Amino acid sequence: MKRMLIAGLAATAAMSSPSTSAATLNGAGASFPAPVYRIWTYNYKQASGAKVNYQSVGSGAGINQIKSKTVDFGASDKPLKKVELDQAGLIQFPMLMGGVVIVVNVPGIANNQLKLDGKTLADIFGGKIKKWNDPTIMKLNPGIKLPAMPVTVVHRSDGSGTTWIFTTYLSQVSSVWEKQVGSGKAVKWPVGIGGQKNPGIANNVKKIPGSIGYIEYTYAVESKIPTVQLKNKAGKFVKPNLNSFQAAGANADWKNAPGYYMVLTDKPGAATWPITGVTYILIHKEQRDIAKAKTLLKYFDWCYKEGAAVAARLQYVPIPKPVVEMVEKNWTREISANGKKVWQP
Amino acid sequence: MATVKKQFLNHNKLDKVFRVICVSAALLICLILAGVLVQLLYYALPAVKRFGFNFLVSSNWDPVNHIYGALPAITGTLLTTAIALLIAVPVSFIVAMYLVESASPYVSAPIGFALDLLAAVPSIIYGMWGLFVFIPFMQKLVRIMTGITFNGYGFLTSGIILALMILPFICAIMRDVFKMVPPVLKEAAFGAGATSWEVTCDINMKYGAGGLLGAIFLGLGRAVGETMAVLFVVGNIQAVPRSLLSSGTTIAATLANNFSEAEGILKSVLFELGLILLLISLAIQIVAQLWLNRVRKQMGEK
Numbered sequence: 253m254k255r256m257l258i259a260g261l262a263a264t265a266a267m268s269s270p271s272t273s274a275a276t277l278n279g280a281g282a283s284f285p286a287p288v289y290r291i292w293t294y295n296y297k298q299a300s301g302a303k304v305n306y307q308s309v310g311s312g313a314g315i316n317q318i319k320s321k322t323v324d325f326g327a328s329d330k331p332l333k334k335v336e337l338d339q340a341g342l343i344q345f346p347m348l349m350g351g352v353v354i355v356v357n358v359p360g361i362a363n364n365q366l367k368l369d370g371k372t373l374a375d376i377f378g379g380k381i382k383k384w385n386d387p388t389i390m391k392l393n394p395g396i397k398l399p400a401m402p403v404t405v406v407h408r409s410d411g412s413g414t415t416w417i418f419t420t421y422l423s424q425v426s427s428v429w430e431k432q433v434g435s436g437k438a439v440k441w442p443v444g445i446g447g448q449k450n451p452g453i454a455n456n457v458k459k460i461p462g463s464i465g466y467i468e469y470t471y472a473v474e475s476k477i478p479t480v481q482l483k484n485k486a487g488k489f490v491k492p493n494l495n496s497f498q499a500a501g502a503n504a505d506w507k508n509a510p511g512y513y514m515v516l517t518d519k520p521g522a523a524t525w526p527i528t529g530v531t532y533i534l535i536h537k538e539q540r541d542i543a544k545a546k547t548l549l550k551y552f553d554w555c556y557k558e559g560a561a562v563a564a565r566l567q568y569v570p571i572p573k574p575v576v577e578m579v580e581k582n583w584t585r586e587i588s589a590n591g592k593k594v595w596q597p
Numbered sequence: 598m599a600t601v602k603k604q605f606l607n608h609n610k611l612d613k614v615f616r617v618i619c620v621s622a623a624l625l626i627c628l629i630l631a632g633v634l635v636q637l638l639y640y641a642l643p644a645v646k647r648f649g650f651n652f653l654v655s656s657n658w659d660p661v662n663h664i665y666g667a668l669p670a671i672t673g674t675l676l677t678t679a680i681a682l683l684i685a686v687p688v689s690f691i692v693a694m695y696l697v698e699s700a701s702p703y704v705s706a707p708i709g710f711a712l713d714l715l716a717a718v719p720s721i722i723y724g725m726w727g728l729f730v731f732i733p734f735m736q737k738l739v740r741i742m743t744g745i746t747f748n749g750y751g752f753l754t755s756g757i758i759l760a761l762m763i764l765p766f767i768c769a770i771m772r773d774v775f776k777m778v779p780p781v782l783k784e785a786a787f788g789a790g791a792t793s794w795e796v797t798c799d800i801n802m803k804y805g806a807g808g809l810l811g812a813i814f815l816g817l818g819r820a821v822g823e824t825m826a827v828l829f830v831v832g833n834i835q836a837v838p839r840s841l842l843s844s845g846t847t848i849a850a851t852l853a854n855n856f857s858e859a860e861g862i863l864k865s866v867l868f869e870l871g872l873i874l875l876l877i878s879l880a881i882q883i884v885a886q887l888w889l890n891r892v893r894k895q896m897g898e899k
Contacts, residue, residue: 312858404748409833411660411858434661437858445750445844446833448854459732460748 275547280307281314281327282413283449285348285531287470288566289327292559299554302547311413312437318342318534324548326534329413330437334511343586344532345579346512347555349501349569351469352417352527353492354480357457358384359399361478364491367392369483370425370518370526376464377405377422378429379443384462392483399462406456406465409446411437417529418466421517425526451475466527469497469567484526485518496525497569506575528569535587542589549583549595634875641869643862652869658835665866667873669835673752673845674877676838677827678820680756681763686813688760689768694797697775709772716765724829727758732830739842750832753841758826763816770815774808775801806892814885821878824849848874 286308293304311328318326419435447453516528539545560570583595655666732749739747832844
């Protein structure tokens, strides 16, 4: 018995020792960029040997965990305001941009065939438009035969950064929505049913004929659900893809955004996808361990430079070079461990 | 003589140690319960102060304006549990009765085995099955039977899945209860000319009343707090049930949906919901005990 116990203890010690000795970075947060982060962590382990764990637990949880220092970095789709960042001693920088797309399950409607504008979308999610052959939808889609099927709205049941991006857009394009519902990681949905996370929405939309939902683009591509064209601020109908997400980011003025606080919904530009979002990384300005802090920043540097190709393949927009340079200058200026600068360019 | 005495003394000491271990283990249970209650109450306090009694009767759930009401979650929990019990209790009663009374051992052994296996299936499996198999089935069934376009998610679907989940539990215990009824009693009743039904009602049910009730409440306890299976199929919206086919939520599902992202008052609201769930379970236990006592008294037990 005693021998077994000792053997057991030795085994656990043997199992736990590598993870404490080698550098392991722990991160948690947004599920929106999780598909990319998953591949990045794998590739980075192959390239450098450093292990990165990323838990896609949701933006709010990510913010909570980095604030309480249970992880080395947090990730959020909803940027924190400069005041909140300073209070918590955090620094925030953009990591990726991506699109939130509208998916539908209407019999006879193919991928990117249906066209909607912001106001109609707000009316659908607000419960004012109840049937697919509603005159408002018909008018936007001449020549398409729409069934007299009831509309079922599918939204997120959990709090989510994706919901924040989507409801921010609806509030921008519809004053009725802004007044009655507003924007947030969770809102008081007037109609519909809820699904857990992005896969939950994909599943529910697939299961229910006549349903419409919003989802991160990669999930729509993976689950092969038809997406919808949207009318942007310039009055043009655009298809959701890497180009239209990139166009949204092109007009962003990062220089004059304190704490990189940036909202990319309803941006100008003829090719701009109207529901684009930025996803952020949050880390503490004052790091405890200089070696670990260096590994951490080296990882993000790798993500910006080597990881960009992977991101683009998954339909996420990498952060443009000038912005990366700005961010890394910020690292040099603001991040320190025991009074020493961590990042030397 | 001396060695015997020494041994006796040792036994005495051992007994004392054993007693201390037993008492502290028993106390630990009380401590855990009290700890959970205090913790829940502590974190729920901001929400209790802010919304007061109105929390229980309001159905407004507005995260943007930080206004929350628990009525949808509470009514949803009660409705899904009621549906589950309405289906599961009679079915398990009949199955258990059949297994003990009239099935041949060749039939009852494999069925009993299957029953025990079903009880061990994790709830998430029921949830996945519900999502991928049962929801499309319900969509078609309701459309064919009533002509209503039903999206498949809602209280009825959740209730039926819960019923399937708790059925093996209830049934397994009921089976054991029926097995414990002394054959002499039954044989005497049959000998006096009672029908099978009369034996079931007057002998089996009365003799095993406590056990049967215990079985029902065990199932009920599981149904009230079940999270994963319900989460997949209930529709997850904050709405008071309007019909069996409407979508809604339960307390457990609301907690699972919101906890990871909760901060500020919402976190407190979720703790209060947890407290309410615990109190509902406690109330059920108390009612069950009272009822049990009454049944026992009626039967002449003192």
